[in-house]
Amino acid sequence: MDVIVIGGGIAGIATAYQLHAAGHRVCVVERHATVAQGATYGQGGALLPSPLDVWFGPTFMVSSRSKQSGMAVKTGFDAAARDFLKQLATLRDPETFAAQYAHLQPLVDASRREIASIEGRLELDFEQRRGMLHVFRQPRELEEAQPAIDLLKGCGVPYRVLTPEECVAVEPSVPDYPEFAGGVLLPEERTGNCPLFTKQLKQVLEDDGVQFRMHRAVASVRLEGARAAVELANPNEGKKRHAEVELITADAIVVAAGVGTPGLIGGIKSAASLFALRVHTLTAPVAYEERAPHLTVVDSIKRITMTRVSQRLRVAGAGVFQSASKADKPLDATLSRRALDILGQGTHDWIPGAARVSVARPWEGLRLISADGLPIVGATRHPRLFVNAAHGPAGWGLACGSAKVVADLVSGVTPDLPADTLAALSVERF
Ligand SMILES: Cc1cc2nc3c(=O)[nH]c(=O)nc-3n(C[C@H](O)[C@H](O)[C@H](O)COP(=O)(O)OP(=O)(O)OC[C@H]3O[C@@H](n4cnc5c(N)ncnc54)[C@H](O)[C@@H]3O)c2cc1C
Incomplete structure (x- = not known):
C-alpha cells in the first residue's frame, strides 16, 4: 500500500520504519x-x-504551588484548561491510577521489544546510558509515591528502594545535605538521545527508498472516495493569496504530527481532552567531571529529569499549563523565567556543581498530552486514517511500540496488545 505519514x-519516523518493514x-x-x-x-x-515517570498518578501536581509541584499553572478562567487539570487529578487516586497504568503497561512492554529489535538490527549508537535514580525530598512524598512504587513490582522492571545513604553511594553527585527521604533506583532503565536516534533512523529509511517531503506542511487531510489524500503547502507561502498547493494521494494516512494532530484528524469532541503543554529544557556543559552524575537523576515529585548526554547535562521538566489560546504564542517572559528557574533549582538541589547552568542553552516546546494520561494510537472512524500521537511526557520509546501497533492495523494484522489496551488508546475515547 502507499502510506503517507x-x-x-x-512518532512519525518510527511509524515510517514499521510501515516500511511491513512492505x-x-x-x-x-x-x-x-x-x-x-x-x-x-x-x-x-x-x-x-x-x-508518567505525568499522572499519586504524586503528579499534588501541590498547586509551582515551587512544590515543579509545574506552573496559569490557566486563568479558561474552562477547558481547568477541566483538563481536574480530569488529570482524578488519576491521583491509587486504584484509578493502577487501573489506568495497567492499560499502558502492555504498550511499554511492546515498545521495549521494538526498540531492542531496532537496536539489534541496525546497531545504532544514540548515546544510550543505563540507570535512573528517582529522589524524594520529604518522607511524605516518598509515602505518596508508594502506589507507584508498588506497581513497579508487577512491571517486571528491576528496582530498589534506597535510603538517602544508599542513594549517595550509588550516585555520589547527589548531596547528603540537606536531608532527603530516599530514592528508587531503576538500574536497568535507560536514557538515550532521541533526536539523534530519529535522525539515524531517517537516514536508514531514506537509503532504503522511503520518500521524505521536507519543508512541506499538510494543510488538510482529505478522506473522500477510495483513496485518501493530503493537501500540501509550502509553510513559507502559507499567507500568500496564491500559495502553491499540491495534492498527494495514498491508500492510508498516519497522523503523527505532535501538537498539530488534533487539527488534522478532527472529531475530538471535548476541548478538555487534549492539551498542548509547554515544557522546558536546559542543556549545560558539564562543570566538574567528578560531580557529574553517571545515573539519570529524577526529582520524582517535580518531574525534573537530569540526564548526562556525552559532555552535557540535559535538564527537562517545568511544564506550564496555560490557556489553550496561548499555545501558539510566545511564553510571557516572567513565566518563562519561572519555568527555567524551576529547572535551575532542581539542578542545584540534586546535582550541585555538575552543570554550568549560567551558560545553559534554554529550550521550550509543546507536547500533546491527554487528560487520561494515555497516548492516542490506532485506527480512527475512517478506515484510511490512523494516529500515533499524544504521548505526553513519554513519547521517546512509547512512540516506537505505538508505531508497530499502527503498522499492524494499516496492514490488517491484529496488534499484539490486549483488546482493553487498544480500546484505552483509541481516539474514539474522546
Ligand atoms: C522538554 C521535554 C522533555 C521530554 N522528556 C521526555 C523524556 O525524557 N522521555 C520521553 O519518553 N519523552 C519525553 N518528552 C516527550 C517526547 O519528546 C514526545 O512525546 C515525543 O517527542 C513526541 O514525538 P512526536 O513525533 O509525537 O511529536 P513531535 O516531535 O512534536 O513531532 C511532530 C512533527 O510533526 C510536524 N508537523 C506538525 N504538523 C504538521 C503539518 N501540518 N504538516 C507537516 N508536519 C507537521 C512537526 O513539525 C513535528 O516535526 C519530552 C518532551 C519535552 C518537550
Whole structure:
C-alpha cells in the first residue's frame, strides 16, 4: 500500500520504519527542513516510562504551588484548561491510577521489544546510558509515591528502594545535605538521545527508498472516495493569496504530527481532552567531571529529569499549563523565567556543581498530552486514517511500540496488545 505519514518526530519516523518493514511504500511529510524539530528535539532522554515517570498518578501536581509541584499553572478562567487539570487529578487516586497504568503497561512492554529489535538490527549508537535514580525530598512524598512504587513490582522492571545513604553511594553527585527521604533506583532503565536516534533512523529509511517531503506542511487531510489524500503547502507561502498547493494521494494516512494532530484528524469532541503543554529544557556543559552524575537523576515529585548526554547535562521538566489560546504564542517572559528557574533549582538541589547552568542553552516546546494520561494510537472512524500521537511526557520509546501497533492495523494484522489496551488508546475515547 502507499502510506503517507504526517510528522517527522520520533512518532512519525518510527511509524515510517514499521510501515516500511511491513512492505508498504511510505512517504513522510514534515513541515520543517529536517526531522526531530518538535517535542522530539527537546525531550529529556528517558527511554521508557515507569509508574514513577508518567505525568499522572499519586504524586503528579499534588501541590498547586509551582515551587512544590515543579509545574506552573496559569490557566486563568479558561474552562477547558481547568477541566483538563481536574480530569488529570482524578488519576491521583491509587486504584484509578493502577487501573489506568495497567492499560499502558502492555504498550511499554511492546515498545521495549521494538526498540531492542531496532537496536539489534541496525546497531545504532544514540548515546544510550543505563540507570535512573528517582529522589524524594520529604518522607511524605516518598509515602505518596508508594502506589507507584508498588506497581513497579508487577512491571517486571528491576528496582530498589534506597535510603538517602544508599542513594549517595550509588550516585555520589547527589548531596547528603540537606536531608532527603530516599530514592528508587531503576538500574536497568535507560536514557538515550532521541533526536539523534530519529535522525539515524531517517537516514536508514531514506537509503532504503522511503520518500521524505521536507519543508512541506499538510494543510488538510482529505478522506473522500477510495483513496485518501493530503493537501500540501509550502509553510513559507502559507499567507500568500496564491500559495502553491499540491495534492498527494495514498491508500492510508498516519497522523503523527505532535501538537498539530488534533487539527488534522478532527472529531475530538471535548476541548478538555487534549492539551498542548509547554515544557522546558536546559542543556549545560558539564562543570566538574567528578560531580557529574553517571545515573539519570529524577526529582520524582517535580518531574525534573537530569540526564548526562556525552559532555552535557540535559535538564527537562517545568511544564506550564496555560490557556489553550496561548499555545501558539510566545511564553510571557516572567513565566518563562519561572519555568527555567524551576529547572535551575532542581539542578542545584540534586546535582550541585555538575552543570554550568549560567551558560545553559534554554529550550521550550509543546507536547500533546491527554487528560487520561494515555497516548492516542490506532485506527480512527475512517478506515484510511490512523494516529500515533499524544504521548505526553513519554513519547521517546512509547512512540516506537505505538508505531508497530499502527503498522499492524494499516496492514490488517491484529496488534499484539490486549483488546482493553487498544480500546484505552483509541481516539474514539474522546
Ligand atoms: C522538554 C521535554 C522533555 C521530554 N522528556 C521526555 C523524556 O525524557 N522521555 C520521553 O519518553 N519523552 C519525553 N518528552 C516527550 C517526547 O519528546 C514526545 O512525546 C515525543 O517527542 C513526541 O514525538 P512526536 O513525533 O509525537 O511529536 P513531535 O516531535 O512534536 O513531532 C511532530 C512533527 O510533526 C510536524 N508537523 C506538525 N504538523 C504538521 C503539518 N501540518 N504538516 C507537516 N508536519 C507537521 C512537526 O513539525 C513535528 O516535526 C519530552 C518532551 C519535552 C518537550
